[in-house]
Amino acid sequence: MRLLDWAVVVAYLAYVIWDGVRMTKHSGSAEGYFLANRSLPWWAVGLSVMATQLSAITLVGTTGQGYNDGMRFIQFYYGLPLAMIILCITAVPFFYRAKVFTAYEYLEKRFDLKTRTLTSFFFLISRGLGVGVIIAAPSVILSIVLGWSETATVFAMGLSTTIYTMIGGVQAVTWTDVKQMIVIFFGLFVCLFIILSKFPPEVSLGDALHLAGATGRLTTVDTTFDLKQTYTLWSGLIGGLFLMLAYFGCDQSQVQRFLTAKSVGEGRTSLLMSAFVKIPMQFLILLVGVLVFVFYQFQTPPMIFNRVEQTKMEAGARAADYGALNAEYGKAFAARQAAAIEYVKNEDSSDPAARAAARAAYIAANEDFNEARGRGVALVREASGNKTFTDVNYVFPTFVVQNMPAGVIGLIIAAIFAAAMSSISAELNSLATATTIDFYRRHYKPEADDRHYVRVGRIATGVWGIFACFVALYATSLGSLIEVVNRFGSFFYGSLLGVFVLAVAVPRARARGAFWGLLFGIISVWIASRFTDIAFLWFNVVGCLVVIVVGYLLSLTVRDPQAR
Amino acid sequence: MVESRPETERELSEQDARWHVVYVAVIVFAVLVISALYFFSRYFSS
Numbered sequence: 001m002r003l004l005d006w007a008v009v010v011a012y013l014a015y016v017i018w019d020g021v022r023m024t025k026h027s028g029s030a031e032g033y034f035l036a037n038r039s040l041p042w043w044a045v046g047l048s049v050m051a052t053q054l055s056a057i058t059l060v061g062t063t064g065q066g067y068n069d070g071m072r073f074i075q076f077y078y079g080l081p082l083a084m085i086i087l088c089i090t091a092v093p094f095f096y097r098a099k100v101f102t103a104y105e106y107l108e109k110r111f112d113l114k115t116r117t118l119t120s121f122f123f124l125i126s127r128g129l130g131v132g133v134i135i136a137a138p139s140v141i142l143s144i145v146l147g148w149s150e151t152a153t154v155f156a157m158g159l160s161t162t163i164y165t166m167i168g169g170v171q172a173v174t175w176t177d178v179k180q181m182i183v184i185f186f187g188l189f190v191c192l193f194i195i196l197s198k199f200p201p202e203v204s205l206g207d208a209l210h211l212a213g214a215t216g217r218l219t220t221v222d223t224t225f226d227l228k229q230t231y232t233l234w235s236g237l238i239g240g241l242f243l244m245l246a247y248f249g250c251d252q253s254q255v256q257r258f259l260t261a262k263s264v265g266e267g268r269t270s271l272l273m274s275a276f277v278k279i280p281m282q283f284l285i286l287l288v289g290v291l292v293f294v295f296y297q298f299q300t301p302p303m304i305f306n307r308v309e310q311t312k313m314e315a316g317a318r319a320a321d322y323g324a325l326n327a328e329y330g331k332a333f334a335a336r337q338a339a340a341i342e343y344v345k346n347e348d349s350s351d352p353a354a355r356a357a358a359r360a361a362y363i364a365a366n367e368d369f370n371e372a373r374g375r376g377v378a379l380v381r382e383a384s385g386n387k388t389f390t391d392v393n394y395v396f397p398t399f400v401v402q403n404m405p406a407g408v409i410g411l412i413i414a415a416i417f418a419a420a421m422s423s424i425s426a427e428l429n430s431l432a433t434a435t436t437i438d439f440y441r442r443h444y445k446p447e448a449d450d451r452h453y454v455r456v457g458r459i460a461t462g463v464w465g466i467f468a469c470f471v472a473l474y475a476t477s478l479g480s481l482i483e484v485v486n487r488f489g490s491f492f493y494g495s496l497l498g499v500f501v502l503a504v505a506v507p508r509a510r511a512r513g514a515f516w517g518l519l520f521g522i523i524s525v526w527i528a529s530r531f532t533d534i535a536f537l538w539f540n541v542v543g544c545l546v547v548i549v550v551g552y553l554l555s556l557t558v559r560d561p562q563a564r
Numbered sequence: 565m566v567e568s569r570p571e572t573e574r575e576l577s578e579q580d581a582r583w584h585v586v587y588v589a590v591i592v593f594a595v596l597v598i599s600a601l602y603f604f605s606r607y608f609s610s
Contacts, residue, residue, distance in 0.1 A: 218609050272586065
């Protein structure tokens with residue numbers, strides 16, 4: 001990074017922190033600190049809803065997936081529009097009119113205290129782990145750009161965000177989210193135009209897309225019904241629907257967003273923004289990853305994108321093996337580059353046979369190249385003893401640092417940082433809210449004044465921030481970060497959704513059924529993940545259905561007519 | 565779309581009807597986007 005890049009990053013971070021801190025004046029009361037006095041406009045809440053979901057992990061993990069696997073991941077979001085409509089009809093008016101701080105408060109009214117406490121506890125576990133992974137993503141970038149250790153970057157990022165969140169409250173979270181979205185979109189478009197400008201003159205955008213399409217990287221609809229495949233139309237529409245319902249309807253980090261809206265209508269509109277914008281936005285992010293893949297058809301990509309592991313291999317005991325593989329990799333790249341150029345030349349050919357032959361040669365060269373890279377990754381796994389090693393998350397940051405001009409590197413790093421900080425702050429704020437309202441106020445000190453709860457909320461934010469930092473240290477070695485977050489979520493989300501479905505849609509449901517149903521749901525997801533090969537998106541369906549069925553059957557065993 | 569405070573039952577049902585139109589628009593838009601992505605994928609993958 002050059003001086004100009006540093007200036008951009010520092011200026012942006014300083015602005016975001018100042019912007020967050022100045023919101024302190026609105027956070028004197030519990031309702032102000034946790035719910036912004038229910039006063040925010042729909043567009044700010046809508047952008048905050050999207051920004052909370054779209055963190056730095058989206059840029060790093062999704063672009064990496066676009067590079068490695070193509071656009072299949074977009075199917076994950078196909079259930080989102082329908083989920084948003086269902087939530088607009090049910091959850092938004094329901095929670096808003098109940099005047100609750102957390103989604104789990106309602107469960108005590110409907111069932112009992114232990115069901116509320118258990119659901120809130122599971123939220124804290126899943127989100128506490130999730131926010132750790134969200135901190136890990138920008139820390140990976142920092143470790144590459146600045147050469148710091150991942151441990152130092154995790155704590156630098158996590159602790160600074162924690163301090164800013166403790167002071168600002170939900171007002172700060174929302175308004176920084178708004179600015180974050182603007183910067184992310186700006187950064188993405190700048191990135192996209194620069195990648196396109198770096199293609200060889202004879203390669204147009206259409207040629208680039210044909211190159212990507214030939215390798216299967218533009219698959220956006222896969223109609224295969226295979227429970228073992230992670231991203232298909234069906235897993236997205238069904239599994240994704242359940243996940244989105246659970247995430248936006250039962251996860252405090254999202255429920256808290258629309259609880260800050262001025263009215264039910266503004267809360268609904270804020271969710272519908274995502275229904276319109278989310279899929280096109282994910283397409284844009286994946287497209288950046290796919291175009292990075294095309295860029296590396298003409299420029300040699302590193303065999304291993306993780307610079308630290310690459311250096312270790314070059315200087316380690318297996319340096320000779322690594323060198324030999326790298327030479328093979330170089331040859332495979334040269335062959336693929338020649339095949340790609342030939343394919344582009346023949347793209348407009350009037351001879352279909354020549355076109356088909358060039359395409360087949362390119363596909364074969366690409367497979368050879370993938371095999372060469374695969375052997376390099378396998379060697380790193382063997383030498384490091386890390387069987388799950390992957391460099392998916394290092395693709396985009398490496399590309400940015402090595403190929404973007406001065407100033408633009410700073411802009412993109414700043415965008416990623418700002419995205420991460422405001423997303424992390426939203427998560428920490430919701431964790432602190434659930435801890436303060438569902439545990440501290442409900443179980444320990446129900447009669448304290450507002451300022452006391454704000455103070456407790458700030459302490460809880462700090463404790464969760466430190467916990468998340470330790471999770472982040474582990475998460476950096478777990479593979480594709482975006483998938484890790486979703487896997488964590490899928491373990492709990494379906495079951496939490498099941499409890500809310502029981503509460504809202506099953507009048508015969510009783511506390512005993514909800515409580516034990518939830519536990520059975522979590523256990524069934526654990527069994528499904530341990531003993532079957534089904535893709536993680538289906539865990540949401542399994543968890544939800546088990547809770548509903550078990551919860552209903554157990555409720556039938558309760559004879560006393562319990563109040564709803 | 566932002567609703568004002570409803571005064572009567574008639575206003576409430578009018579408001580619900582307006583929301584239903586919005587929901588239908590969201591579904592139509594989503595179907596169009598997924599279809600567009602499908603044809604985009606088919607065109608460039610062939």
